[in-house]
Amino acid sequence: MTGCGKEGGVKPSETFHFCPRCGAARPVTDGPLKCGGCGFAYYFNAAVAVAVFILDEEGKSLWIRRAREPAAGKLAMAGGFIDPGETGEEAARREIEEEVGLVLGEVEYLCSAVNQYETRDYTQPVLDLFFVGRARTAETTLQEDEVSSVVWARPEEIDPEELAFPSMKEALRIYLAKRQRG
Numbered sequence: 001m002t003g004c005g006k007e008g009g010v011k012p013s014e015t016f017h018f019c020p021r022c023g024a025a026r027p028v029t030d031g032p033l034k035c036g037g038c039g040f041a042y043y044f045n046a047a048v049a050v051a052v053f054i055l056d057e058e059g060k061s062l063w064i065r066r067a068r069e070p071a072a073g074k075l076a077m078a079g080g081f082i083d084p085g086e087t088g089e090e091a092a093r094r095e096i097e098e099e100v101g102l103v104l105g106e107v108e109y110l111c112s113a114v115n116q117y118e119t120r121d122y123t124q125p126v127l128d129l130f131f132v133g134r135a136r137t138a139e140t141t142l143q144e145d146e147v148s149s150v151v152w153a154r155p156e157e158i159d160p161e162e163l164a165f166p167s168m169k170e171a172l173r174i175y176l177a178k179r180q181r182g
Contacts, residue, residue, distance in 0.1 A: 015122045016042075046125040047117070050092045051079030051168065052107060053132045053155065053175055054100075060152040062100065062140075067148040070118045071164035075151070077130070077171070088129045096133075100150060101141030107133035111174045113167035130171040155179075 016033055018025055024037035033042040054062040054077075063075045078099045082091040093104045110130040117124040140150055156176060160169040 044125075046114070046127045048082045048088070048127050048129065049080060049115070049117075050082060050088050050095060050129050050131065051077035051171070052092050052096055052104070053077060053110065053130070053171075054096065054102060054104070055132065055134055056152065059154055061155050062102070062135075063151045063153060063158065064100065064147045065149045065151065066164055067144060067146055073148070074164035075158065075162045076164040076168060078147070079128075080146075081126075082129075088131070092129075092131050092133070096135075099143045099146050101137070101139065102135040103137045104133045105136045107131040110178070111171055113170040115165050115167035126167075128165070128167040128171070130175075132175070 016026070019033070019035035019037060019040055020042070021040040022035060022038040024035055026033060026035060032044060033040070035041070056062075062078060064078050066072050066074050066076055078096050079092065080095040080099065082088060083094075086094070088109070089107050092107050096102050096104050108131060110132050112127055112129050115126040115128050117126045142148075142150065155172060158172060160172055163169050163172065
């Protein structure tokens with residue numbers, strides 16, 4: 001397991017002080033929300049996100065420059081959170097089209113890595129799923145509140161320290177190692 005993101009932060013279990021069903025106060029515990037009043041139980045599971053190495057014919061990959069926090073100004077692979085009812089592949093296609101306007105062809109699963117997404121109010125644990133794919137379209141259209149610019153560069157030319165999240169550093173390492181093995 002890869003430990004990713006900042007250490008610390010406020011856990012989701014520390015944010016919710018009242019039961020969402022009955023409104024009873026609950027003690028702050030480092031586990032699921034279990035209401036002593038009505039019996040409601042909620043488990044604070046990780047959110048799931050996707051990111052894609054989008055390759056062109058020359059072996060370059062599309063990298064975005066993040067427009068907002070967390071990690072504004074850092075490089076990242078395009079992607080985002082999976083919506084309820086979506087598969088990882090469906091989310092990858094939707095997120096890529098939303099963020100950079102590209103339509104993906106086939107996508108292939110690469111790896112997963114754990115991450116922490118720092119929101120204003122708490123630290124969200126995240127499981128990031130990474131894919132490799134090719135775009136069916138070539139012209140990008142940026143979702144400017146998410147992406148300030150794009151860069152096409154060979155993955156081996158990317159400085160891991162420029163990447164937005166530790167999980168992406170791990171995915172880059174795995175991608176390069178698999179490619180080297182052939």
